[in-house]
Amino acid sequence: MKNNGDVLKLQCLKCGREYPLFPPRHKCAKCGGLLEYVYDYSELRDKLFFEGPLSQWRYRSVFPPINENRVVSLGEGGTPLQHSKRLAEKIGLENLFFKDETRNPTYSFRDRCASVMVSNALDLSYFSVLCASNGNLGASIAAYSSKAGLECHVVVPAEVDEGKLAQMMIYEVDLIRGGWTIEEAIKKAAQVESETGWYQATADLNPLVIEAQKVISYEIYEQGISPDFLVVPVGSGGTIYSVWKGFNELKEMGLIDSVPKMVCVQPEACSPVVAAYNKKPVKVENRVKPRTVVLAVLVSNPVYGEKALLAVEKSGGSAISVSDYEVLKAQRELAVFEGLFVEPASASTIAAVKKLVIQGVINKKEKVVCLLTGSGLKAPHILEELSRRKRLEGFETETGAKEEILKILREEPSYGYLIWKKMGKRITLQAVYQHLNQLGRKGFLTSYSMNGRKYFRITTKGRKALKALEGLKGI
Ligand SMILES: [Zn+2]
Numbered sequence: 116m117k118n119n120g121d122v123l124k125l126q127c128l129k130c131g132r133e134y135p136l137f138p139p140r141h142k143c144a145k146c147g148g149l150l151e152y153v154y155d156y157s158e159l160r161d162k163l164f165f166e167g168p169l170s171q172w173r174y175r176s177v178f179p180p181i182n183e184n185r186v187v188s189l190g191e192g193g194t195p196l197q198h199s200k201r202l203a204e205k206i207g208l209e210n211l212f213f214k215d216e217t218r219n220p221t222y223s224f225r226d227r228c229a230s231v232m233v234s235n236a237l238d239l240s241y242f243s244v245l246c247a248s249n250g251n252l253g254a255s256i257a258a259y260s261s262k263a264g265l266e267c268h269v270v271v272p273a274e275v276d277e278g279k280l281a282q283m284m285i286y287e288v289d290l291i292r293g294g295w296t297i298e299e300a301i302k303k304a305a306q307v308e309s310e311t312g313w314y315q316a317t318a319d320l321n322p323l324v325i326e327a328q329k330v331i332s333y334e335i336y337e338q339g340i341s342p343d344f345l346v347v348p349v350g351s352g353g354t355i356y357s358v359w360k361g362f363n364e365l366k367e368m369g370l371i372d373s374v375p376k377m378v379c380v381q382p383e384a385c386s387p388v389v390a391a392y393n394k395k396p397v398k399v400e401n402r403v404k405p406r407t408v409v410l411a412v413l414v415s416n417p418v419y420g421e422k423a424l425l426a427v428e429k430s431g432g433s434a435i436s437v438s439d440y441e442v443l444k445a446q447r448e449l450a451v452f453e454g455l456f457v458e459p460a461s462a463s464t465i466a467a468v469k470k471l472v473i474q475g476v477i478n479k480k481e482k483v484v485c486l487l488t489g490s491g492l493k494a495p496h497i498l499e500e501l502s503r504r505k506r507l508e509g510f511e512t513e514t515g516a517k518e519e520i521l522k523i524l525r526e527e528p529s530y531g532y533l534i535w536k537k538m539g540k541r542i543t544l545q546a547v548y549q550h551l552n553q554l555g556r557k558g559f560l561t562s563y564s565m566n567g568r569k570y571f572r573i574t575t576k577g578r579k580a581l582k583a584l585e586g587l588k589g590i
Pocket of ligand 1 (some may be wrong): 129130147
């Protein structure tokens, strides 16, 4: 079997100390630095192959070695790169693309990580997989553990997207409560691992995540686009760093000439990396209890914060924050103009692009790729909001129409067709008759026949009701 185990090592980026490849660990025991899989790219170039259809495992020659027979796959990766037309035009760009990660098996990019980590757990003969997650990763690990027949334990903080929690529960995982924020949940997961010896699949605690996510760049490369900008929603910072690593590898191996400028996007309420970028000292700040609709990237103290900043600065990119209002607007626009229903974190990339075009950072001819990380169906508060709005709209037209009919009849008695015309035909004639019948049953109007037509006349009770309604509005 083709194996790249001899061209890579798991190494501390701070002090250079090397560790065995597996089981994956994230922190140097000596200096506390982050560990990463490091390749000898001149060697890797000779061993590089892309094999099979466009999917996560097409790129297994750039992964740490995993037994081919132990691969747990639900068809992750190989997601489309959509060329935007209508939204691009609206924003004023000629080359806007969406890497649509909502098309993964559990509707987020985290399936890439779950596939690689659960395969690795199986390969190393673990029975139990553990992760801390406030959403997408938990759902992914749960699904892939089910597929592999492994026990799954997810440490969930109180701040979790309900839809993603429901997604985890459908796989009957063992849910462990882990504090209020994702940081507290991660600490808990580390503690549980040391007590139980379960396989650690928390994104920030397993460097395989970086390897799994970096192939998003390989796919974009093979999809024939060399972006000038790559726009990524940033929580812990791991995702933007992974994508940047992928492009760096492609450059190191001579497959591309330049690495795209990486753009880090964060919600205004929680944007430690953006703050660090703007003030320049390379230290990521801590902020207490921020509130935002962009739950998926709500990380106050990002483990990969410095790495995210490195990706932005080395690539000559940018870091920008966007408001919840801008995010929800962009979410709507992606749906209405492109047919894509994404979660708020994903929509934040479009909100950022709009700002950067206005600021002149991105010019109209440049190629921009936005990473759409997860589906809008995972954030049910958005769905609830939409259906509530719909119901309210229905209610308002109902009462509005009845009020208008009573007003028309207060002027003079009239018949159905004429009332409908006076209302500007904004509802159907049939609906006008329904309202007339209902108002009649309540005793607000009576009817009589004249010249072969049925006329309606407002009653005293109807006048009083109308007056009360108008009085209410004057409050
Ligand atoms: Zn070290």
